[in-house]
Amino acid sequence: MTTLLRPFDVNREEEMRQPLDFNRKNVLKHLDRVFKAEITSVSRLTETEKLFHLRIIDAAERDRFSFLPGQFVMVEVPGFGEVPISIAGSNSQKGFIELCIRRAGKVTTMLHRAGPGARVGIRGPFGSYFPLQKMKGHNVLLIAGGLGLAPLRSAVIHATENRADFKEVRILYGSKDTSQLLFDYQYEQWRRVDGVDLSIIVTEPAPEWHGPVGFVTDLLENITVTPDDTYAIVCGPP
Ligand SMILES: Cc1cc2nc3c(=O)[nH]c(=O)nc-3n(C[C@H](O)[C@H](O)[C@H](O)COP(=O)(O)OP(=O)(O)OC[C@H]3O[C@@H](n4cnc5c(N)ncnc54)[C@H](O)[C@@H]3O)c2cc1C
Known part of the structure; x- marks a missing residue:
């Protein structure tokens, strides 16, 4: 065993010669950064879900933020925490994000109390x-199924905005009851797009409901799918 007889200047050691980058600023990609965003408007969708429109505050950052339908962001409420939320809107307007958030616990309850002008941190997309x-x-x-329409809405918007890119677009949506249907104000708009078909089913119908009753999987019995020529996206509770 070698014993060090006297201290020496560690700065001469090889490991000390590498540039120190504690904050990993050199390797940080935009994914690791927090974008400051402002809530621009909030609408109530159901008793437990609200739709938030957010805008990344800095114009240069807004230009850098891009996502693909299906991705999610981490939303930070300063002092309360951070939650993963799927992006529910279109990616055609850079730096503008729509999030459909269910009031579930600590952070999402704080978000439900936030109105236009409130600021949050956004990391991602992931x-x-x-x-x-x-x-x-x-x-x-x-x-x-249920809240699964939130991430799927970005694909629905993409498919309706780029209708010529796809053959038939079929949307099947299931919910517990009509009061929990998300984005119901958009159904007619989606149905009006040529070649787009939307079917809705509920498990606990109110007396005024005349549509199908059951789980979303029951709707599959009424449609013909050509598996070799069809891509399916499924989002819902386990
Ligand atoms: C990829 C992904 C996408 C999601 N998209 C949506 C969406 O579009 N809309 C929506 O309303 N909800 C979504 N959720 C669920 C949402 O993240 C939770 O409801 C939320 O984290 C609850 O946080 P809270 O502080 O309000 O609740 P609390 O129960 O108080 O949670 C405490 C902490 O636990 C963690 N946590 C709790 N539940 C979850 C969870 N399901 N997943 C991950 N971390 C959790 C969070 O860090 C949270 O701060 C998504 C979850 C994941 C994993």
């Missing part, structure tokens, strides 16, 4: 995305 490029030229089957 996660894999729907392979919409691969789906071009094929039939598209979009299946959502």
Whole structure:
């Protein structure tokens, strides 16, 4: 065993000669950065879900922020925490994000109390995305249950905005009851797009409901799918 007889200047050691970058600023990609965003408007969708429109505050950062349908962001409420939330809107307007948030616990309850002008941190986007490029030229089957329509809405918007890219677009959506249907104000708009078909089913119908009753999977019995020519995206509770 060697014993150091006297201290020496460690700065001469090889490991000390490498530039120190504690904050990993050199390797930080935009994914690791927090974008400051402002809530520009909030609408109530159901008793427990609200739709938030956010805008990244800095114009240069807004230009840098891009995502693909299916991805999610981490939303930070300063002092309360950070939650993963799927992006529910279109990616055609850079730096503008729509989030459909269910009031679930600590952070989401704080978000539900926030109105226009409130600021949050956004990290991301994260996660894999729907392979919409691969789906071009094929039939598209979009299946959502409950809050699953939030991430799927970005694919629905993409498919309706780029209608010519796909063959038939079929949307199947299931919810517990009509009061919990998300984005119901958009259904007619989606249905009006040529070649887009939307079917809705509920498990606990109110007396005034005349549509199908059951789980979203029951809707599959009424449709014909050509598996070799169809891509399906499924989002919902386990
Ligand atoms: C990839 C992904 C996408 C999601 N997209 C949406 C969406 O679009 N809309 C929506 O309303 N909800 C979404 N959720 C669920 C949402 O993240 C949770 O409801 C939220 O984290 C609850 O946080 P809270 O502080 O309000 O609740 P609390 O129960 O008080 O949670 C405490 C902490 O636990 C963690 N946590 C709790 N639940 C979850 C969860 N399901 N997933 C991950 N971390 C959790 C969070 O860090 C949270 O701060 C998504 C979850 C994931 C993983």
